[in-house]
Amino acid sequence: MSHIVVLGSTNMDLVAFVEKAPQRGETVTGREFRTIPGGKGANQAVAAARAGATVSMIGAVGNDSFGTRLRSTLERAGVDTGRLRTTEGDSGTAHIVVDDDGGGNAIVVIPAANGTVDHLTPGDEELIASADALLLQLEIPLAAVLAGALAARAHGVRTILTPAPAQPLPVDLLNATDLLLPNEHEVATLTGRTDPRSAALALLEEVPEVVVTLGAAGCLYAARGAEPLTVPAPEVTAVDTTGAGDTFAGALAVALAEGRPMPDALAWAAAASALSVQRPGASESMPHRPEIDAQYTS
Template identity: 45%
Template sequence: MTRPRLLVIGSVNADLVAYAERIPHAGETVKGRRFSTVPGGKGANQAMAACRLGAAVTFIGAVGDDAYGRDMLQYFRDNGLEPARVKQVPGSTGVALITVDDRGNNQIVVVPGANDQLQPADLEECGDDFAAADVVVIQLETPIVTVAKAIEMAERWQKPLILNPAPAQSLPEDWFRRIAYLVPNEHEAALLGGDRARDFTDLQEKLAGSLVVTMGEKGVLFRRNDRVVEAEGEPGGTMDRIPAFSVPVVDTTAAGDAFVAGFAVALAEGRPLKEALRFASAVAALSVTKAGAQTSLPRRDEVEHFLEGIR
């Protein structure tokens, strides 16, 4: 099999993680059990996850000239993710303040830092990277104008683009007709106009591409676009569902990013949509069994062994 090539554009954060029995209410202080500093950021998480799954990954991002930024660049090199397209700018690296409770639920505050300095001009310099990619992946932790430029360049080079609309925010209406795959969680899907009672079919109706809604332990809702339906010879129309894998939950921090990466890698390998989603679900399931963001991301052999064990 030809090694899949991904272009991931997005954020780099230092994740400062506190583990406690429960997440405090407003104005309340609770005693934590332990603390760690780990590499994070949705863009970096997805790029590193795809790298561990065997893809050739080009990652476009930005870090500060502080200790966190230097550590991030070295971490990427040490873990097989070439940071040539990650620029270093004056100021602080992005930081995420994360609290994780004993059930694996989390609460996150993100300070963007250098991520706000990733600009459309940085993408214009990367035309060759868009041309070489099988799939382009982006999220919403960088400026909205940069996301718009990524969509424009993916169209220019005729590359399928996955948009993970997180953190949740409203999107320009024309984007819904221009992206190949929209991958929100259920809260993000609702903010974008989807109705849970209708299984978000109203959101799918706005899309030219395919909708994939991740719902944690409730699994994944999805609907194929007309092109994929025709290619797979399967009926479209209603939302379909893939159940979640049952695993012990330690930390859900990077589950969504692990899912997006697994999905992108599987699509780049040419897998049918439903098969790609099952692979992505396995990647996400394994990620929640370990603590931290990038420290929890599984390798390809772990995913394949896991799937073989449940067939």
């Protein structure tokens, strides 16, 4: 069984479901409110665990009720939380509005405990060294993301970085990244190019492989010395796209760790993501391996 380590955030998602998202200065009435465990790091950990990997989580939660629930959610998914520390104060939160237009969302993240994850602590590097892949995102301080990537590089562990929230990336981090996994908005922010293919090719000057997720259009894969490849997504009716990218990242990490060729790994991850958008919530919507296999072969 493959071993995936996730270094990243845990958040409680505070989700409002509305018919139409409000514009600036506008108030709308929603139909439902839910608190759902999430955070890009925790989401990717749950996705990878449900996809069949042994998963360990490095991060932090607060000593509040949200922190207790976040930890227990990861543990119920089979994620090892031995390196998930508890800090004084609040856990991270994400304030999400989901509308009826294809399950689109807008998100505001409050880091709280995640902001304390600004370095590796004793034992973290050893855990990373034992992994087949390290999943990284940008909802914790860049210093810790860089430290994790450098530790993985030193031990020959594949690094997969989701550059979200999008921001300029230091050269040292790009040099330590094996696979960059932005969506179409993030890749435009990183490169200033609106065409995903052009943007992905530009990023190959910095990293050896890029996968740009394109929502319902699937994904685009680019690697040095190879022709870019587009993999379509299964056609489904989306209810809530929150966590779809994290589902894709977790499933992709598992597929690659198991040695699947990249085209098959991308199609399998796309099947997992397609299942997730048909259900509300982030971690709650993520499929288990038998579901992914069935969707992939259908």
